[in-house]
Amino acid sequence: MFMHVEIIYPAGFCYGVSHALNLVYETRKEHPSTPIVILGELVHNEIVSKELKAQNIETIKLDESLEENLQKLDKSTIIFFTAHGHPKDYDELIANLGFKSIDAICPSVKANNERIKNSLDPKKDTIYIGKSNHPETLGALSIDEDILLYDVKTKEMKDKANHRKAIVFAQTTLGEDTYLDAIETLKKKYASFDIAPRACQEMMKREFAVKNIPPTYDLIYVVGSKNSSNANELKMIALNEHPQSLVKLITSKDDIVLEDLKDKKNVALVSATSSPLKAIEEIKQYLENL
Ligand code: SF4
Structure with missing residues (x-):
């Protein structure tokens, strides 16, 4: 099955996601045996979440049991705030419980x-x-x-x-x-x-790139997590702008349904801001080798 597969750039992590991940991995290197816990998903992507878990970096949910769950943690735990920002009363909560915190908020x-x-x-x-x-x-x-x-x-x-x-x-x-x-x-x-001027151009650049995918692309994969806000936005834009193409949201090559590839000649791979470039390249390689 021959298919032309093109990655639509910008692709991979935006600078806010890279900044947050670098911060958390550097902290793990500096404190190899200290518990590290992130308040909510650092970024909305299952592959990244798995990699964090592999480094013994835990995530706790931002729900009504947050305070109770924090109280169960060892006092040496380093708490991370995510790239998205957080409600300001969390600062007080974390400080009152005696934890050290690091804010990975996107600049x-x-x-x-x-x-x-x-x-x-x-x-x-x-x-x-x-x-x-x-x-x-x-x-x-x-x-x-x-x-x-x-x-x-x-x-x-x-x-x-x-x-x-x-x-x-x-x-x-x-x-x-x-x-x-x-x-x-x-x-x-x-x-x-x-x-007020929009604070970030990343989404606009990706949106522009999606809108400009040539009509010859009969399959568009938006690579991102189902719970990622911008992955869903990019999918909606692709659906609206390219009604002649099949548009699917996938996280990795494991989500590809072979039936969708039938008679497809040109495949575009669009990246959400929280998708690792290596996952997109893996999808490209997989499709090219079919
Ligand atoms: S998309 Fe969000 S996290 Fe990424 S650079 Fe823009 S504001 Fe920061």
């Missing part, structure tokens, strides 16, 4: 949060466009209780507008169409409306 998410903090104005609504339960959204909303959420899933403001003026920020991994759709809806609600 772009950090800069976005700083901008939100510095632009708070009692005469304006500060609005955050994001997915309601995403850790990045929870981190941004924790900056101030008056920040309003526009939820991209329900396409609604979760809270009531208080002013006629507003300033708008957004979650970094939103696709451009999702973002612009939210802006259009919000604009109608306010007399005056400032839009």
Whole structure:
């Protein structure tokens, strides 16, 4: 079966994910026998999660039993905060329990949060466009209780507008169409409306690359995890832009269904920001050797 297989660049980890992983692996090297625990998934990718586990780096869920689970940990444990940011009351919780913590927040998410903090104005609504339960959204909303959420899933403001003026920020991994759709809806609600620049270009570059895949590609694999926000966004964009192609979201070559390859000549491999390049190259090699 001959197929032309092309990796669509940018591919592999974005710089925020690389930064977080380097930090955690360096810490493991410096402290080979100290327990290391990450609060929530460091990045949304099963392959990365397995590699972390192999280095004895555990992850605990951000649910209602968080405090109880933290209390069970050895006091020498190093706690990691993820690339997405985290609600600010976690800092107090970790400090009160006596743990050392390291923040692997992506520099772009950090800069976005700083901008939100510095632009708070009692005469304006500060609005955050994001997915309601995403850790990045929870981190941004924790900056101030008056920040309003526009939820991209329900396409609604979760809270009531208080002013006629507003300033708008957004979650970094939103696709451009999702973002612009939210802006259009919000604009109608306010007399005056400032839009903060988007904090990260990574998603925009990948979105642009997906939109520009030539129509000759009859199969598009978006490589990423099913619970990755940007992998799902990239899949939606590929489905909308390339209705003539088969579009599938896969994490590794093990998810490939041979039936999908029937009569396919050109395959494009699109990478989510949390997908290891080696997983994408492995898929390419596998398809080329079929
Ligand atoms: S997508 Fe952008 S903001 Fe999000 S982790 Fe990657 S570099 Fe940072």
